[in-house]
Amino acid sequence: MDNKxxxxxxxxxxxxxxVTAFGFLMVYPILWMFxxxxxxxxxxxxxxxxxxxxxxxxxxxxIGWQGFGRTGFDVFFRNSAFVTTFVVIGTICSxxxxxxxxxxxxxxxxxxxxACLMAxxxxxxxxxxxxxxxxxxxxxxxxxxxxLIVPAFLGGAPFFVFLLIQFIRGIPRELDEAAIVDGCSTxxxxxxxxxxxxxxxxxxxxxxxxxxxxxxxxxxxxxxxSPDLHTVTIGLRNFMDADGGTKWGPLLAMSSLSLVPQxxxxxxxxxxxxxxxxxxxxx
Amino acid sequence: xxxxxxxxxxxPIQAELDKKSKQRAIKESLTGYAIIxxxxxxxxxxxxxxxxxxxxxxxxxxxxxxxxxxxGIDNYVSVLTNDGRFRQALTVTFIFVFVSTPLKLIFALFLxxxxxxxxxxxxLFTTVYYIPSIIGGSVAIAxxxxxxxxxxxxxxxxxxxxxxxxxxxxxxxxxALSILILLVVWQFGSPMIIFLAGLRQIPQELYEAASVDGxxxxxxxxxxxIPLLTPxxxxxxxxxxxxxxxxxxxxxxxxxxxxxxSTLFYALYLYxxxxxxxxxxxxxxxxxxxxxxxxxxxxxxxxxSKFWVYYESEGGR
Numbered sequence: 001m002d003n004k005x006x007x008x009x010x011x012x013x014x015x016x017x018x019v020t021a022f023g024f025l026m027v028y029p030i031l032w033m034f035x036x037x038x039x040x041x042x043x044x045x046x047x048x049x050x051x052x053x054x055x056x057x058x059x060x061x062x063i064g065w066q067g068f069g070r071t072g073f074d075v076f077f078r079n080s081a082f083v084t085t086f087v088v089i090g091t092i093c094s095x096x097x098x099x100x101x102x103x104x105x106x107x108x109x110x111x112x113x114x115a116c117l118m119a120x121x122x123x124x125x126x127x128x129x130x131x132x133x134x135x136x137x138x139x140x141x142x143x144x145x146x147x148l149i150v151p152a153f154l155g156g157a158p159f160f161v162f163l164l165i166q167f168i169r170g171i172p173r174e175l176d177e178a179a180i181v182d183g184c185s186t187x188x189x190x191x192x193x194x195x196x197x198x199x200x201x202x203x204x205x206x207x208x209x210x211x212x213x214x215x216x217x218x219x220x221x222x223x224x225x226s227p228d229l230h231t232v233t234i235g236l237r238n239f240m241d242a243d244g245g246t247k248w249g250p251l252l253a254m255s256s257l258s259l260v261p262q263x264x265x266x267x268x269x270x271x272x273x274x275x276x277x278x279x280x281x282x283x
Numbered sequence: 284x285x286x287x288x289x290x291x292x293x294x295p296i297q298a299e300l301d302k303k304s305k306q307r308a309i310k311e312s313l314t315g316y317a318i319i320x321x322x323x324x325x326x327x328x329x330x331x332x333x334x335x336x337x338x339x340x341x342x343x344x345x346x347x348x349x350x351x352x353x354x355g356i357d358n359y360v361s362v363l364t365n366d367g368r369f370r371q372a373l374t375v376t377f378i379f380v381f382v383s384t385p386l387k388l389i390f391a392l393f394l395x396x397x398x399x400x401x402x403x404x405x406x407l408f409t410t411v412y413y414i415p416s417i418i419g420g421s422v423a424i425a426x427x428x429x430x431x432x433x434x435x436x437x438x439x440x441x442x443x444x445x446x447x448x449x450x451x452x453x454x455x456x457x458x459a460l461s462i463l464i465l466l467v468v469w470q471f472g473s474p475m476i477i478f479l480a481g482l483r484q485i486p487q488e489l490y491e492a493a494s495v496d497g498x499x500x501x502x503x504x505x506x507x508x509i510p511l512l513t514p515x516x517x518x519x520x521x522x523x524x525x526x527x528x529x530x531x532x533x534x535x536x537x538x539x540x541x542x543x544x545s546t547l548f549y550a551l552y553l554y555x556x557x558x559x560x561x562x563x564x565x566x567x568x569x570x571x572x573x574x575x576x577x578x579x580x581x582x583x584x585x586x587x588s589k590f591w592v593y594y595e596s597e598g599g600r
Binding site for chain 1: 332340347400408441444529569
């Protein structure tokens with residue numbers, strides 16, 4: 001009996017050592033980035049592995065904030081915040097009402113249209129990327145925020161619509177019927193019944209759409225040319241190309257700063273994120 | 284309404300009701316279209332329209348400045364027969380997808396199983412392991428990767444401390460692709476969470492019954508866990524494979540496709556052709572070839588699924 005207990009204890013110890021050590025390896029690159037962002041330039045390479053700087057070079061942050069050329073990171077952060085805010089708002093508004101339509105209303109060709117929606121989830125972005133660019137080019141939207149924001153108001157990522165459809169299907173139909181008896185209109189049911197109950201799912205959608213938009217690189221790369229419009233991702237990449245050889249500390253400082261909004265959201269809402277992935281298989 | 288239709292005899296009142304319900308159906312259809320109109324407009328303008336345009340453009344020469352000129356299947360012919368970089372891109376992408384996807388799923392499953400043993404602190408560990416998935420695609424992490432795996436980076440310091448000679452991992456054609464694979468496998472957090480959710484749905488009674496019958500851990504794993512998890516494995520496999528073919532940002536930022544095209548991912552080459560050389564027709568043809576390749580692979584996965592994916596109820600996942 002005692003032997004068995006010891007064996008279990010031993011297995012527990014091995015488990016925790018392994019899981020902790022491997023977990024440390026997993027977050028090492030991230031810890032390294034934060035620590036190196038306050039390291040003196042020489043230590044980023046000469047004492048590269050270490051996570052304990054000999055002194056804290058907080059100056060890396062204000063130096064990095066200045067950016068390069070004539071554009072500072074205040075501009076990049078403002079642009080990212082602007083684009084992300086509108087994408088999140090657009091996605092929430094349009095995806096929720098479209099999902100309501102698919103989940104609750106009957107209209108002709110609904111099955112076929114639903115199949116189209118699902119097909120676009122799987123469609124490689126590369127196929128539509130070029131003609132979309134040509135379209136936006138022809139209507140003069142290149143080098144504006146419109147190509148990044150407007151699609152969000154037109155349903156957003158089909159994944160989100162799908163997630164919300166699934167969620168609405170779980171809301172009892174009796175609630176709708178009771179509202180109809182009370183004289184509620186179709187839109188009234190959405191506004192008064194569905195939307196309030198949809199809140200947890202909308203939080204998940206808002207979080208993912210924030211994370212993806214904040215991180216997005218390809219769309220800003222294609223559509224935004226002038227430095228005044230660049231988002232943090234593009235600014236950071238240009239910073240790396242322009243001053244990467246010399247200003248490693250400030251570069252890492254701005255890299256760390258660029259991840260702060262995501263970390264804050266993750267810290268507060270990780271439950272919603274984890275649930276979102278577990279139930280729908282989102283990224 | 285189904286009940287009304289079941290009646291064989293149609294009374295005048297019935298006919299009136301039918302008419303009313305037809306009108307109501309039309310009204311409901313219109314309301315329905317109004318409600319889904321944001322998506323419908325987006326679908327027509329940003330998906331269907333572009334798909335048709337892309338198909339047309341793939342048979343033309345188009346540089347955005349002058350109007351497209353029809354050249355028939357020339358783009359396809361030269362992509363497939365006369366473009367060494369296309370072949371290189373396809374090879375690199377295949378190696379990348381077929382190495383990184385299984386590795387990612389193995390790590391995800393292995394850790395999900397460890398976290399499903401009911402020990403304390405699981406949710407904290409899950410969180411920690413999930414963090415790379417959230418930020419792994421960011422420019423910031425690309426910057427970190429470039430420094431960590433550079434000539435004087437932390438990885439070389441570690442390797443040299445072990446007594447091996449380091450290398451410039453990113454600048455060396457033999458190692459650059461592995462560095463990108465590592466970056467992607469590192470983000471196994473989301474399939475891990477999906478696996479974990481799947482594992483928690485396996486009824487405990489099955490394991491208890493197997494224990495009574497004297498089954499070993501390995502037998503339980505092979506005969507209970509894996510079969511019941513195959514739908515989830517299949518889902519993850521399809522999603523990660525498709526995602527793998529689209530990989531762009533990390534390659535663009537960490538290696539830029541080099542050295543010597545050793546990390547020239549398909550999406551990266553397509554971007555170059557379209558937006559650096561402005562060969563929109565040629566790039567459109569490449570996009571259709573990509574769509575074709577991805578469709579074939581997805582189809583193959585679905586066909587093989589009959590032989591190894593186990594659905595408990597026919598409704599399945």
